[in-house]
Amino acid sequence: MFKKDISPGSKSKVKSSVQRAIRTQLVQTYPLLAPHIDEIIPKKEQLDAMKIPERVTLYLIGPTPLFYQHMTDALLPHLKLVHRFPTCFPSIRIDRGAIRFVLSGATLMAPGLTSTGGRLPSGNSEEKGGYGELGGKGEEGKLYWKGDEDDDEREDGKEGWYGGRELEKGEPVVVCAEGKREACAVGLLSMGTKECKEKGKGPVVEEGHYLGDGLWRLVTE
Amino acid sequence: MADVEAPLEPQSRHVVYCGVCSLPPEYCEFGGTVKKCQDWLQKNHSNMYERLWSEDALAAATSTLSLDAQKRAEKDAHKKALKAEAAEAKQAATIKSSKVIIKRVERNKRKFVTTVTGLENFGLENKKVAKDLGKKFATGASVTKVASGGEEIVVQGDVSEEIEEFFLEKFPVIPEDNIELVEDKKKKGSGAGG
Ligand SMILES: [Zn+2]
Numbered sequence: 430m431f432k433k434d435i436s437p438g439s440k441s442k443v444k445s446s447v448q449r450a451i452r453t454q455l456v457q458t459y460p461l462l463a464p465h466i467d468e469i470i471p472k473k474e475q476l477d478a479m480k481i482p483e484r485v486t487l488y489l490i491g492p493t494p495l496f497y498q499h500m501t502d503a504l505l506p507h508l509k510l511v512h513r514f515p516t517c518f519p520s521i522r523i524d525r526g527a528i529r530f531v532l533s534g535a536t537l538m539a540p541g542l543t544s545t546g547g548r549l550p551s552g553n554s555e556e557k558g559g560y561g562e563l564g565g566k567g568e569e570g571k572l573y574w575k576g577d578e579d580d581d582e583r584e585d586g587k588e589g590w591y592g593g594r595e596l597e598k599g600e601p602v603v604v605c606a607e608g609k610r611e612a613c614a615v616g617l618l619s620m621g622t623k624e625c626k627e628k629g630k631g632p633v634v635e636e637g638h639y640l641g642d643g644l645w646r647l648v649t650e
Numbered sequence: 651m652a653d654v655e656a657p658l659e660p661q662s663r664h665v666v667y668c669g670v671c672s673l674p675p676e677y678c679e680f681g682g683t684v685k686k687c688q689d690w691l692q693k694n695h696s697n698m699y700e701r702l703w704s705e706d707a708l709a710a711a712t713s714t715l716s717l718d719a720q721k722r723a724e725k726d727a728h729k730k731a732l733k734a735e736a737a738e739a740k741q742a743a744t745i746k747s748s749k750v751i752i753k754r755v756e757r758n759k760r761k762f763v764t765t766v767t768g769l770e771n772f773g774l775e776n777k778k779v780a781k782d783l784g785k786k787f788a789t790g791a792s793v794t795k796v797a798s799g800g801e802e803i804v805v806q807g808d809v810s811e812e813i814e815e816f817f818l819e820k821f822p823v824i825p826e827d828n829i830e831l832v833e834d835k836k837k838k839g840s841g842a843g844g
Contacts, residue, residue: 464661465661465662468660468661468662469662509665512663512665512674513662513663513664513665514661514662514663515663526719526723528677528680529680529723529726532677532680608676609674609676609677610674610676611665611674611676611677613677640673640674640677641671641672641673641677641681645672645673646672
């Protein structure tokens with residue numbers, strides 16, 4: 430969606446009623462964000478909106494990009510926000526071989542997820558909580574979340590946890606990568622994760638936002 | 651209803667991004683500037699450099715790919731690096747051969763404007779620079795299209811020398827020899843044209 434460079438548009442202030450509505454919508458879409466919503470969009474700070482191409486609105490506070498939205502689709506987190514709160518979004522993982530394709534803006538295809546290096550939700554809807562490359566389940570199913578920049582050891586050497594319910598077609602998803610801590614893409618599922626496992630082929634995330642794309646490089650200061 | 655403000659401890663992680671390619675450093679390998687990225691990381695975050703680029707780390711990272719896929723990835727990386735080098739060389743050549751022209755233009759009797767052209771070749775944005783100039787000299791500065799197709803910055807007043815000084819200080823990307831000061835005097839008494 431953002432293969433081309435984007436030149437910054439002008440920012441406009443979001444009305445406080447709209448700002449409240451966005452907060453509510455975010456917590457509905459991403460229940461795991463609820464404990465952090467005051468940190469992400471503090472009540473007293475002004476949320477700004479920037480119109481960018483392809484009928485997308487980017488929401489920011491100061492220079493910090495937070496979410497973007499295509500027309501009235503679901504609000505999707507900017508990757509920098511995902512990096513700040515990595516376990517608050519449902520995620521899947523691609524194998525190493527698929528990384529360079531995703532980073533060049535190619536559609537994410539099922540084989541990159543169903544291979545040994547890939548991860549899809551376990552389908553156990555009893556499991557709740559953090560997903561993703563940095564999150565995991567420690568003792569007694571307790572969720573942990575490591576993330577110090579210079580912290581070199583992942584807790585107990587555990588890799589990310591990709592449990593939880595199957596995700597439906599049209600749901601937002603964060604794309605992590607084999608061997609990497611940070612997520613590399615965000616988008617809407619064009620195929621449910623269950624179907625993805627069953628079929629093992631076809632596009633899974635199209636038109637996403639990925640590391641190094643126009644949205645990533647957009648100057649927001 | 652009173653809002654009780656509990657002191658909020660920030661939970662947000664702070665992630666390091668590469669000073670060269672802007673990605674998380676673990677993804678530098680997919681860009682075309684790997685060498686530069688590595689140098690930057692070693693200098694600025696040596697821990698992370700060790701984690702990402704030590705021989706063990708590299709071996710672990712590639713072992714999961716089939717030999718074929720490894721070769722293809724290598725080829726791809728090589729191509730990207732070449733492309734990036736070519737782009738850099740081209741940019742360097744452009745800079746060498748480009749000039750920023752600061753021109754003093756007499757508009758009326760003893761009324762001057764100063765125009766600036768050629769900044770885009772140095773990777774600078776006219777709109778931003780105009781804003782800076784307006785602030786710096788507390789005067790009007792705007793960007794207008796010129797007949798030849800490009801853009802120029804028009805600053806009110808005769809400030810050509812000050813602009814040159816400002817550029818030298820603020821934009822080291824422009825070599826001093828590539829800035830030219832010129833004057834555009836109107837011929838007196840010429841009726842038409844002007
Ligand atoms: Zn880099």
